[in-house]
Amino acid sequence: MKSPRLLYLITRVHGLSTHLLNENDYSMLASAKSIREIAENLLKGDYATILGKISLEELDAKMLERVFYQKLIERNTFLITLSPPRISRFLSSFFKRFEIENIKRIIKAKHGGETLKEEELIPIPKKYTLINFQALLGAKDVEETVSFLKETEYAELEFKYNAYRDSGYPIILEACLDEIYFRNLLETTKRLPNRKDVESLTRYLGEIKNLQNIVNLLMRKAEPKVVSEVDLKVRYKLSDRRVKELSRRTIEELHDVMRDTSYAEISQRVLESYRNGLVEDVSLIFEQNTLSHIIKTMSKKTLSLVYVLCYLLLCECEVRNLITVAVSRELGLTKEKIQERIII
């Protein structure tokens, strides 16, 4: 028997998911002649609350990107406040993905010896983060950034610092952040209703992220030591043995390792794209696979808490698509090219 608050949350999310953009909306946006026209079309939907406050005259894709992120944060925080405490804790943990993205951006900037401005981070309300981004932005290098995070839940980064320093790959620290994120997220699923559904989707997300990181490094012919350092150790369908084997192989052997797993089709398609030199298609394959998994889960688990998680992931997907539309329009890509890059 589900609690009324959970049922209310799920019902509310069912309603909210009807606000998400569909294929026709994307087609209309892709055929827009300018950024202004895209914004005008978006004014009819959920984005009106933020877009209404901005003058459309001076709007560009960069500003729109910020608007999309703002809306995504709003959608997430709205559900956090709407949910019962246990679910709210889980959703807050899920929300940390934006905090992590910001930390990753800061680490990358420090790695290159560059400075990043606060406006270049995802706008997270102070209420939802314990990280002092101002201090992190002011750190002089990666080492200081990591030391500033010592007192937070990301203290573990310190242990990966030496591996990062020796190899020079910031992705090692990024993977460590992802690992902490997924571990904490899985921890909060323990006392949730429909725990199994939520946990398996979380594990799937972790595994696909892990696979994507490994494939990226294999495509770049990185050393096996670096590849094994980025292993998130979040497992869903793959065993430890198989992931370890994958990190020791080359990209050409990807399909041999994954042949009898549920990622056989992905590995086949990734390999084909790699051989054809279509690196951009590789990320699309992973994104497309994640979206299909989310949609499948949503259609099967309509009254489960996992539906809420799927909705939030769809919101992210919408932002990704909208950014693609806006940036592509600004850069003068054709409607057909834009539609090829949209994940529906």
Next chain:
Amino acid sequence: MAFATRITATRGVLLRLREQFEFIKKGLEILKMKRDNLAGELNKYLREVRIREEIEKRFAEAYEKLISLYSLRGYSSVHSESLSVEEINITLLPITVMGVEIPRIKIEKKPSTEFIGSSLEYEVAKKLSSCVEDLLKLTIIEVSIERLAQELMMTNRKVNALEKIIVPSYSQLISYIEGRLEEESLEEFIRTRHIRDVLRRRRE
């Protein structure tokens, strides 16, 4: 030969003019050698500048990939990834060829694209970085061509001026003075003979 009228036709002037003429001829010879060398250098660079077409093609490809990356990831994500790449560090080394300063570029540090984690970003960064290196090479070639061509033009003008104006004028002037001096010496000889004849007649 307008300036011939202003010149005193003396043996001293003739000697000085001959010295100057020798110096000018040597200078002309050196300038001709410089012109040939500059033309040779210029030809060498002109052969190299043909890579421009290929670089432009590669740059267009890299730019297309960059657009594709932007459209997939968005500006903020690509910008954040780009910050992880340490900038290119170059030193300009000036080299002199026949008195023309030609810059050489030494790449002290290449952009550190090898540490980019994502393969798509890495691919684009690698392509752009190699294009930038080639663009630097092309810039050096084009600057060298411009400077060499400028110097060649100046040298050519000097050679032409010497060959067509200064050398013929000096040659004419020297011949004129030589003629005048010869006339004067003949005059002197005749005058002396005349005086000798008059003195001989008086003695008789």
